Amino acid sequence: xxxxxxxxxxxxxxxxxxxxxxxxxxxxxxxxxxxxxxxxxxxxxxxxxxxxxxxxxxxxxxxxxxxxxxxxxxxxxxxxxxxxxxxxxxxxxxxxxxxxxxxxxxxxxxxxxxxxxxxxxxxxxxxxxxxxxxxxxxxxxxxxxxxxxxxxxxxxxxxxxxxxxxxxxxxxxxxxxxxxxxxxxxxxxxxxxxxxxxxxx
Amino acid sequence: xxxxxxxxxxxxxxxxxxxxxxxxxxxxxxxxxxxxxxxxxxxxxxxxxxxxxxxxxxxxxxxxxxxxxxxxxxxxxxxxxxxxxxxxxxxxxxxxxxxxxxxxxxxxxxxxxxxxxxxxxxxxxxxxxxxxxxxxxxxxxxxxxxxxxxxxxxxxxxxxxxxxxxxxxxxxxxxxxxxxxxxxxxxxxxxxxxxxxxxxxxxxxxxxxxxxxxxxxxxxxxxxxxxxxxxxxxxxxxxxxxxxxxxxxxxxxxxxxxxxxxxxxxxxxxxxxxxxxxxxxxxxxxxxxxxxxxxxxxxxxxxxxxxxxxxxxxxxxxxxxxxxxxxxxxxxxxxxxxxxxxxxxxxxxxxxxxxxxxxxxxxxxxxxxxxxxxxxxxxxxxxxxxxxxxxxxxxxxxxxxxxxxxxx
Numbered sequence: 307x308x309x310x311x312x313x314x315x316x317x318x319x320x321x322x323x324x325x326x327x328x329x330x331x332x333x334x335x336x337x338x339x340x341x342x343x344x345x346x347x348x349x350x351x352x353x354x355x356x357x358x359x360x361x362x363x364x365x366x367x368x369x370x371x372x373x374x375x376x377x378x379x380x381x382x383x384x385x386x387x388x389x390x391x392x393x394x395x396x397x398x399x400x401x402x403x404x405x406x407x408x409x410x411x412x413x414x415x416x417x418x419x420x421x422x423x424x425x426x427x428x429x430x431x432x433x434x435x436x437x438x439x440x441x442x443x444x445x446x447x448x449x450x451x452x453x454x455x456x457x458x459x460x461x462x463x464x465x466x467x468x469x470x471x472x473x474x475x476x477x478x479x480x481x482x483x484x485x486x487x488x489x490x491x492x493x494x495x496x497x498x499x500x501x502x503x504x505x506x507x
Numbered sequence: 508x509x510x511x512x513x514x515x516x517x518x519x520x521x522x523x524x525x526x527x528x529x530x531x532x533x534x535x536x537x538x539x540x541x542x543x544x545x546x547x548x549x550x551x552x553x554x555x556x557x558x559x560x561x562x563x564x565x566x567x568x569x570x571x572x573x574x575x576x577x578x579x580x581x582x583x584x585x586x587x588x589x590x591x592x593x594x595x596x597x598x599x600x601x602x603x604x605x606x607x608x609x610x611x612x613x614x615x616x617x618x619x620x621x622x623x624x625x626x627x628x629x630x631x632x633x634x635x636x637x638x639x640x641x642x643x644x645x646x647x648x649x650x651x652x653x654x655x656x657x658x659x660x661x662x663x664x665x666x667x668x669x670x671x672x673x674x675x676x677x678x679x680x681x682x683x684x685x686x687x688x689x690x691x692x693x694x695x696x697x698x699x700x701x702x703x704x705x706x707x708x709x710x711x712x713x714x715x716x717x718x719x720x721x722x723x724x725x726x727x728x729x730x731x732x733x734x735x736x737x738x739x740x741x742x743x744x745x746x747x748x749x750x751x752x753x754x755x756x757x758x759x760x761x762x763x764x765x766x767x768x769x770x771x772x773x774x775x776x777x778x779x780x781x782x783x784x785x786x787x788x789x790x791x792x793x794x795x796x797x798x799x800x801x802x803x804x805x806x807x808x809x810x811x812x813x814x815x816x817x818x819x820x821x822x823x824x825x826x827x828x829x830x831x832x833x834x835x836x837x838x839x840x841x842x843x844x845x846x847x848x849x850x851x852x853x854x855x856x857x858x859x860x861x862x863x864x865x866x867x868x869x870x871x872x873x874x875x876x877x878x879x880x881x882x883x884x885x886x887x888x889x890x891x892x893x894x895x896x897x898x899x900x901x902x903x904x905x906x907x908x909x910x911x912x913x914x915x
Contacts (some may be wrong), residue, residue: 355651368659372666
């Protein structure tokens with residue numbers, strides 16, 4: 307039973323992930339990403355972490371990917387980008403190196419590690435205590451400081467994004483000639499993603 | 508694996524806590540079938556109900572040809588639309604165009620599966636009924652993170668409208684879907700804050716637990732103090748894109764919005780989904796705030812059947828209010844919609860939640876009646892102070908934008 311659920315969940319994840327990098331159309335990629343996120347939610351449920359599963363869908367599928375799609379639609383980047391252009395010099399080499407290292411690390415764990423079937427010592431399984439209660443107890447007691455610091459970080463990110471995105475302009479945006487239009491700043495994306503993340507969590 | 512799952516994920520359903528045999532499986536399948544049937548039938552009747560009520564409110568007769576009182580009108584329309592040509596525009600994204608209508612239906616069905624439709628919740632009896640030698644609830648599934656699953660589905664629901672508009676490959680649908688996604692994402696926060704107040708008072712995320720905690724007269728409508736209910740109803744109307752928040756379908760501005768390019772049966776699916784979503788949202792409101800199937804139970808017939816009756820009456824009342832609102836309130840402007848969501852509903856929801864938390868702390872610490880009053884006084888003073896700062900900040904922001912010439 308557990309194996310079947312795992313295989314289905316993992317397949318959904320992998321097919322989605324392949325779709326994200328495989329599709330040429332950014333909207334199709336974003337939709338595949340939703341598939342991957344649902345696969346991960348299935349795996350969370352199989353691990354008895356139904357709170358994480360629900361939050362995974364609310365935050366990632368429901369807020370962040372919606373924001374991706376929103377930006378894609380608003381900016382109309384449904385034309386294919388020229389794949390030969392490399393906007394960041396050396397990013398491809400870096401990505402290949404990082405990917406190979408990550409894969410080597412995972413492979414090493416699979417090859418060298420042994421599956422004992424024991425539960426992790428620092429993540430105790432308490433089947434009779436509801437998920438949310440366990441999480442809340444550790445978040446608001448042992449890890450309260452980290453939790454609060456994270457929320458402060460999110461607020462700083464939101465305020466920073468707003469102040470970066472706001473620029474005083476003298477004329478209406480549609481009165482400017484086309485080549486003088488203010489550039490669309492990337493922090494807009496960050497702002498939406500972070501703020502919806504914070505709201506949902 | 509199974510017992511662990513049964514204990515936590517499927518928290519309260521006694522059906523799945525024991526040994527799972529074919530009887531249990533059959534009951535689950537029958538429940539799924541019944542839920543699907545009820546949902547489809549209810550959607551059909553809802554379309555008739557809305558058309559009939561709104562024609563009453565507008566001094567018309569409304570559908571009166573097919574069947575008694577025109578009750579079969581939806582069926583006739585459905586047959587007609589089935590025979591229509593199914594067009595897929597040349598400029599459209601074929602796959603996403605086909606996918607979008609389905610995506611508007613599925614979340615509503617899933618949410619309906621989480622709602623207890625009947626059952627007797629008196630005396631700590633969590634709506635459990637005894638059929639064919641098994642105990643079960645009159646609810647398809649009750650996951651431990653129940654309310655969160657409802658919120659997750661309502662956040663997924665935006666995909667249908669959004670993708671329909673984008674994939675049509677035409678201007679007005681795209682504008683409509685951009686509006687829709689901005690609106691639905693904005694109001695989700697207010698929706699979540701109102702739900703949070705309910706979760707706080709019930710002390711559980713399980714839908715069954717929330718209904719049980721309201722038995723028989725402890726409805727969250729007054730237990731959470733009315734404000735979360737009002738916020739939830741407003742946010743729900745906006746989430747449903749129903750009037751007065753139907754900017755997504757503002758036909759004077761956007762032609763038919765996201766469904767402009769749809770025809771035939773695909774259009775019918777959008778049409779059905781609109782009403783299905785209204786029913787599901789009404790069911791959520793009834794479950795979270797109006798006690799679900801709770802109500803006075805006379806000693807006639809089985810107790811769980813009265814649960815069905817009360818649930819039905821409440822849901823019809825809420826749906827009537829939806830239709831009534833549609834008939835009486837004109838559509839708001841887009842900036843008014845956003846101002847209402849971000850500057851009023853979210854701060855009010857947050858403030859009220861903090862007040863409820865303070866009261867709970869006062870209760871838990873045993874400060875007594877005087878302490879409660881003091882907490883309320885301090886809380887209200889703080890809320891007023893924060894509210895004034897917010898109003899002031901809004902004024903300053905508005906003046907700045909006027910100085911920059913962004914607005915008049």
